[in-house]
Structures are given as structure tokens and as C-alpha cells.
Amino acid sequence: MGRVRNGTITSSWGRVAREERLRKEEEEQKQRKREAEKNKARLMEAFLKEKEKEVLQLQEEAKTFITPENLDARIEECLDNPRNYNFAVDKEGRIVKRTVLS
Numbered sequence: 035m036g037r038v039r040n041g042t043i044t045s046s047w048g049r050v051a052r053e054e055r056l057r058k059e060e061e062e063q064k065q066r067k068r069e070a071e072k073n074k075a076r077l078m079e080a081f082l083k084e085k086e087k088e089v090l091q092l093q094e095e096a097k098t099f100i101t102p103e104n105l106d107a108r109i110e111e112c113l114d115n116p117r118n119y120n121f122a123v124d125k126e127g128r129i130v131k132r133t134v135l136s
Contacts, residue, residue, distance in 0.1 A: 100108050121132040 122130045124130045
């Protein structure tokens, strides 16, 4: 049964319903927060995997860098194996004309 208080009617049913609604809203808010944290963790994991992949690729590329230690060997390699990049290509991608290395 409701009772009159300051000109308004309150009831134990209304109070229970309000408490239930507030509890439910609080639980939904906690669930949203957990989902947001999980999503953030997944994004961070994907970001870290991508960065790790980039580092591994750079480490692999670094093996072919010219350094002061391997400079003489790389110069000798280039002198022993000359390459000619001076050529013409037709519309089909075939080499049409190439200059002779001197």
C-alpha cells in the first residue's frame, strides 16, 4: 500500500522498482565498461603485432645495408657485376633498346 508523504504518494512497489532499475542500469554500465576495456586491449594487441612485424621487416632489410664494415666488399661486388639501367621499353613492357656498357 502507498502512503501519503508531503502531498505525494509513495509505495514500496515504486521504491523496489526504482532500486531494480538503478541496479540494472549500474550492471549495464559495468558491462559496457568491460567491453570497452576488452576492445581497447584488442586494439593495443593488434597495434603491437603490427609494430613487431615492422621491426622484424626492418631487421631483415638491415642485413643488406651498406655499412663502413662492408663498404669495400660492396664496391667490389658492384665493380664485378656491372648493371645497365639505360634502356627503352615498348608498350608491352619489352626491352627495345639498350646501351652498351663501356
